Amino acid sequence: MDATRGSISSTSTQSTKDDSLSSKSPFQLRHGRRYLRDLPYPLPCDLPELQRQNLSSLLTISVLGRALGSTPSRKNPPKKVIEVACGSAYWSSLCHEYLKGAGIDDVSFTGLDIVPLAGDLGRQGIDWRFVQHDLRKIPLPFDDGEFDIVVMKDLSMVVPLGMASQRVLDEATRILKTGGTLEIWETDHIIRSILPHPPPPPGKIAEEYACAVATGTFLISPITPFTDVHNKYLQDSNAWIQEALDKRKLSPTPCARISQMLLQETETLCNVENRRVAIPLGELRWEREDAAGRNLSKRRGSEAGRGKKGSTGLEGSTLTEEQAALRYTALLVVIQMIESLEPLLKEVSGKNQEEWQRWWGWMMTNLLEQKGASNGECLEVGVWWCTKV
Structure with missing residues (x-):
């Protein structure tokens, strides 16, 4: 595992070396990873991080069983979809396949991001355009009511809490047409442990519950019993992530606040629904x-x-093979997130490079070889959707 990690780091270093030397590049090289030069974004923008984000998107869609939380209407199907802060635009490609499988073909996709990391989805037969824009600069370069579906995915590491978050929500609502759907996809960065035998959520939808049973995951509701994480290494990373994100006014637990945020928009948004899922990190x-x-x-x-x-x-x-694979993928997503945040976590933990490498090796041995995440440790993901009034 150390060899794999070293290979990833060296590949990242090589691929970003030229960028870091150019003053015109939006990137700079730090700790062997490529970061945005002028944006206080805590995650790197390189191939390993894009792969982690793609893996996380695929995992979330797999446990939800679909690429949209909402159900698109066949009578009035969506025509224009935008993915805000699209990154590699992997979600857009998966959503295209989902809609195509539902018999909805005539859909154009737009991706917006500060840097052009997405490939040419047109080669995949997708009606696609990319718009390069800094999310911090309002207004966004779109007309009022331009889109049928606006998707904001994993913005908790991009937009600080407070007024900045409210401005982005207001802008997403502005470019959404009346009767259109706003969707927010998020993942908590703090790991909790689910207690044994969690009860099914009240008023559960049979299809959603069946999907959770089939995937070996647990639907989350206000009555789902959680406790602080048991694993000592995840306790460490939780504390460091909490401190590092608090300093940057970013939310380490975005899933806990999205429903309340949307429900407050009574004049512009209605029919707020959500689906949250806990994915165990092992058997x-x-x-x-x-x-x-x-x-x-x-x-x-x-x-x-x-x-x-x-x-x-x-x-x-x-577990079935599929359930075991989903849980292992969730564990990898957690480990890779810690790796991507390494410079920040080293800073708040006070560890030097040797001390960090030692802690990292112990953590990897515990989680991957000793199956240390077997006491209910879960990755929590969710999707929220609502309609513009």
Whole structure:
């Protein structure tokens, strides 16, 4: 794992070396990673980070079962969709495939970002345009009511809390047509542990609950029981992430505030809905214990009928291959986020490079080899959608 990490870092360094030497480039090289030069954005803008973001998008869409939280109307299908702060625009390509599969073909996609990181989606058969613009500069270069769907994804690391966040929300609402849909996709950066046997959310939608069961995830509602994370290394990273983001007035737990933010916009937004999901970072201890108990009961019943004795050992994983893969992907997303935030976390932790490398090695061994995230540790993701009045 150290070799892989070193390879990623060296690739990043090589690919960004020329950019860092050019005063005209929007990027600068720091700690072997490529960062935006003039924007206080805490994450790098290089290939490893784009791959992490793509992996996170794919993971979230996989556990939600769709690329939109809202359900597009066949009678009045969306014609124009914009992804704000689009990055690589991977979400746009996945949304295009989702809408195409739903029989909605005639959709144009727009991506907006401060730097052109997205490829040419037109080569994939997508009606696509990219607009380069700094999100901090309001107004955005679009007409009032221009889009049927406005998607803001993972902006918690981009837009500070307070007035800046409100201005971006107001602007997203302005460029959305009346009756159009605003969607916000987010991931919490602080890890919590879900307690055993969380109850299904009240008033759950059968389709959403079935998707959670199939993917081995848990729907989150106000009654979902969480506690502070158990894993000691994730406790460390939680504390450092909290401090680092607080200093920059960024939210480490954006999922906790989005519903309230949207519900306050009573004059412009209505029909606020959401879907939040907790993705465990591995097979949970209580899942295995429950499965072992059921297997033991079945075995004893069977042996009593045959008059024989047998083994009472665990019978392998309680997860399907797909469920195990989703959880492993969630763990990778968490680890890669910590890696991307390394310069900030080293600063707030007070660790020098040698101390950080030692802590990093212990963490990787614990999470990947010793399966240290088996006590309910979860990555929390969510999507919120509403309609413009």
